[in-house]
Amino acid sequence: MTLIVFPAIDLKNGQVVRLAEGDMDRATVYGDDPARQAMLFADAGAGHLHVVDLDGAFAGRAVNAQAVASIVETFPGHVQVGGGIRTMAAVEGWFDRGVARIVIGTAALTDPQLVRDAAAAFPGGVVVGVDARDGFVATQGWADVSDVPVLDMARRFEDAGVAALLFTDVGRDGMLKGCNVQATVDLARATDIPVIASGGVAGIADIRMLSLFAKDGIEGVITGRALYDGRLDLAAALAVAAAG
Structure with a gap:
């Protein structure tokens, strides 16, 4: 089994950004052409992308859909999208736009039946986002922390047919720790x-x-940030992952 490296493209107001610890007020802008960024990752050898509609995560609906569509049209590999996906219509909307997988986070906690319905309708296409702060599940774009332990959340979906769990340590995200x-x-x-591991990747050692x-x-x-800041070379990361 070879580790998949997912370069991240986080979208805020149509721009490519990275947040520190999930804080929308602590965003660093890395570019205003998401499709071009996707192609730079493809040129380095990436076959997968992880795209987050940050505005959508807070709004509870798709906000950067046009930017995501441009990425999907441009990138030759698999695109995984998350952020504000809380209804079946939203799930269907993303698959209609050509994404390979969608990530359901907040709604996995508040509406677990949505995960089950989506996983049944789109086999292999649903990832559950498990965002953790001090061992408990964070929701609403990480703005709120629940009283549900991470493992309890994960085990709720073992029989649901989800493709993967996306585990993020919020306290490390964007911090290069x-x-x-x-x-x-x-x-x-x-x-x-x-x-899928997420949050805090600092370099090739991770x-x-x-x-x-x-x-x-x-x-x-x-x-994400390690790539944008030049601390991690994507081609080197892909080579290390492929070597196992």
């Missing part, structure tokens, strides 16, 4: 669902470490 490998591996070992645990159920890793 290093990925929370131990918590990610613990989650992967405790559930039957593959896990990719190398996570690749060692692909056999334990770590499907992939999402990286």
Whole structure:
């Protein structure tokens, strides 16, 4: 099993940005052409992209749909999209636009039946976002923290047919502190669902470490700020992941 490296494109007001710890007021703008950014990642060898409609995560509906559509039209590989997907109509809307997978986060906690219905309608196309702050599930664009432990949330969907769990340590996201490998591996070992690591990737060492645990159920890793800041070379990361 080869670790998938997902370069991240986070969208705010149609621009490519990265947030620090999920704070919309702490956004760094990296470009105003999302499709061009997608092609830069493709040129470096990426076959997968992780795209987040940040405005949508807070609004509870698609806000950057046009920017996502431009990415899907341009990028030759698989595009995974999250942010504000809280109804079946929203799920269908993204698949109609050609995305490969959608990520349901807040609604997975508030409306678990949506996850089950979406997973049944689009086999292999639904990822559950499990965003953690101090071990508990964060929702509403990470603005709120629930009283639901991460593992409890994950186990609710073991029989739902979801493709993967996207586990983000909110406190590390965009901070270059290093990925929370131990918590990610613990989650992967405790559930039957593959896990995608996210939050805090600082460099090639994180990719190398996570690749060692692909056999334990770590499907992939999402990286953003480290790529944009030049701390991580995407082609090198892909090579390390492929080597296992």
